[in-house]
Amino acid sequence: MIVNIPPFSENSAATAVSPQSLIGFEGPEKLLEVWFRPNSDAKECRELHHRHRSCGLRIVDQPTWEDMLNIVKCQVLSRKSNDYVDEFVLSESSMFVYSHKIILKTCGTTTLLLALPRILEIAHTNCGLELVDSVFYSRKAFMFPAKQKWPHGNWGDEVLYLDTIFQPEHFHTSGYVVGKINGEHWNLYTAAPRRDSDVVGWDEEDPYSEADEEMEELYKDDLTLEVLMSELNPEKMKAFWKKDGETEEEGAKRIYNDSGLGSIFPHTTVDDHCFDPCGYSLNGLIDQYYWTVHVTPEDHCSYASFETNIPISVAASPLAYQSYEEVVRKVIGVFEPGKVTVTLFSRKPENKDRETSDTESRSESSTSVNGSNHATTLFQLPVVGPGAVASWGRKSVDNIVSSEHANMVLTGSAVDGYLMRDRVVYDLGGWDLVFAQFTRKRRRALKFATEVAALDARPEEVRAAGKAAEPEGISS
Template sequence: MIIDKTASASSGTALDKHNPVPELGNLDLNSQIYSSTYPTPLAPESDAVQQTLCGFEGPEKVFEIWFRPVNGKESPLPDVESVASEDNASVDEIVEDFTPIGKHVYNSTVPNADGEYQLPRTGLRTVSRDVWEEMLGIVKCQVLNVIQNECADAYLLSESSMFVYQHRLILKTCGTTTLLHAVPKIIEIAAEYCGLHEINAVFYSRKAFLFPEKQAWPHGRWGDEVAYLDKILPDTDYETSGYVIGKVNGDHWCLYMATPLRLSLDLDGVELGDSSSSSRDSDGGSSVLEEEDDEGDDDVTLEILMTQLDPAAMKTFWRDAEELKAARDPARAAEVAREGGQRVYRATGISEIYPDAIVDDYLFDPCGYSLNGLVGPHYFTIHVTPEDHCSYASFETTVPVRRSPNSGSATADDYETFEDVIRRVVRIFRPATFSTTLFSRKSARDKHHGSADTATPVDEDEPSLLHSLEGSVPAFRRRDRIGHCLGKWDLLFCHYDRGVPASASPRHKGAKAVVR
């Protein structure tokens, strides 16, 4: 199924405090996704009781933003002399000698004599941890730890993860976090600290919530979230679109996209308008889209969103008696969380997914698990809620298939297809049902496939994303396979279940047969 992005764009209409959803016209078929009343926020003292009685909201909200490089080019190193003077630090403490990276030097994490990592930092990566922590306070989550390599900083959070690249930020939070409240602050930080004033793309997505009524506004109702983002990204400057993909009376996935009008695209991802327009850089004439490709070649993201997990498989994601006892000592709490995380990492087979990755994981008290991993310029992340009545696990990766991230050639540790990745992941978590999303930039794909208006031939043996996930996953039936062409991006959504009768697979308490 091919859907025209421009045909369903949402307008940027101002929100009214007493009527947070703008006038939406004749939308009878989809009116159930919009709330008509302003929800009452949860009282702080009631959060613990509600989550204990109703379960934890595992499905995450995911926000991703791409900024245009300064002057349309890779950002130079910051003025380290001025940064050092402001922070009362030496230049050597800010950044070591910098050599531009033509080919990524993967996973270099050799510390200096003081045990600190000295890695080149530009763009968003120059923002200090305390600034990000202030922003995350708005979201209502905290930083547990940070790992890094030459390409990215990976923040492990009390509620999921954040990944910071030179011109790109991905923030993923679960529970009743208020992620969208922090979007204006993220944009402000990029402008104030990095000189990044222009946005190239914004994405916001989430699976259908298990307990939508527990979310704080604007979360909980998809229409409210779309209207809230349209307020921040008005239609005078951005083309915005909100989608619901999958069954409105079953499992589905929601996606919001925004691109600046200067990057108007047709369905094939080709820029519209005069080539001399503002989408071209004044000092070089190169397209903004081409500039973005230089930073994110082969940008493909796979998500596996799993529910109704096998209780036997989930036992490992609880602290054992020894860990619970050791954690009673406050001085050992962090140590127990780290050691427990490593136990889970090895015992479950998660360590075999990407054996060469830098990983950072954490086992929560009394249960729950989070992991961030870096593989060169790519990341992957795992989050697990193991309680029976609200069990959920998510796996997200940007590591490509069909080639080695390290050498560019096939090895025994590689995955030939994304189905190979999915099979390995579902063997670990053993869900009764799961959905996948595969999201790719067309421009990165067309670099390898060619296009109709170039002399480069299309390799017929190299399938596009919309021809992916056509294989089977053992023991599962694929119920949905929905493809979308979204301007510069392709999206493929699939839903699977184990094929047992409905009476043998009860729905989770709190699941809703409406779009949330």
């Protein structure tokens, strides 16, 4: 087995805080997504891989998952399944299990990463899935990091922990701080198997070479959109408290219908939960696609997250969405947040397509980014705005807008009342990532400069963070 499973889960002494806590509940979630590659042990399964109730990770029974979730310190509240995926509403957020990937998202002081070795062990032992193909772990900067349990609360610790599991002999890993360290930011870790053709051994015995085409099929058009919101409108949040005499089921139904959430993707199968005295979670499914919403309505720590992998072509039926921008606008309308972080991962078209469509600007020599097998060239540079550093001639530019990703084209128009404060794009090998951060415009009622200053200044945070105290030896 290529991944290293240290006995980290033995160290867990974390205690979960329920969403009911009124004292500084940590809404911002830890989000883990692991993709597995079928190997020869799972060949029979692989042939049925795309659509089968009893294949890959989906053969794992609920008690086994519940045992894993005990390490995280959360419980299953409800679940639903369709032909493609099992969804679980958890006491702290959500889990989605596909045959070839697992998505686990947990809030509060849960210790998600401590369960990663167990997840890998379950995949290997129970399902014969021993090759990890892609790992994504991300979280927004915590509101109350001091309350987190190791390795959470310090991004450096989380990256180190993950690098101990995905070791450099076998994986390219990246730990990023995305956005401003003196403002809103979000952290991302990725791991992908090393497949450098010039690293000794790989050309003779690359265990990943077997299922390349199948993986590309699984990855094709994959995307994840997240909208992470804080400082929510207190008026809007009143709907997310359970009413006196209302059951949790009645509360969930009322919230879904009255909050505006019910009109976002009305054609999906929904599993949701209203917490007592407040808080709300929702998982929605349509075929192989999901959306999930979590709301912490308390004014002093209000937070809501929205996440989906529904392509705009699916989202647009029966709705009239033309772009993700419209989805984002609708989500923002439900919560009216003071601060919004938007992230969008999108899988690049596969290597073959790219090579044939872009030969004019491509030399024979190619480089690789982040260990992916996608060929890229040195200065095939990203473009940020009209007139910026561009790398494409007209031919390849036409390919961009006419490609199969054309349904993802996001045309420009602002969200009224918000200012864009940050925009960063990462080339993550097989994926592109766009990060954007927005702030609601300030009211004219803010009369004094000292008040304006207080909104941004967090010197203790920046000082204590010491985010780049590099000790000796970075290149020695």
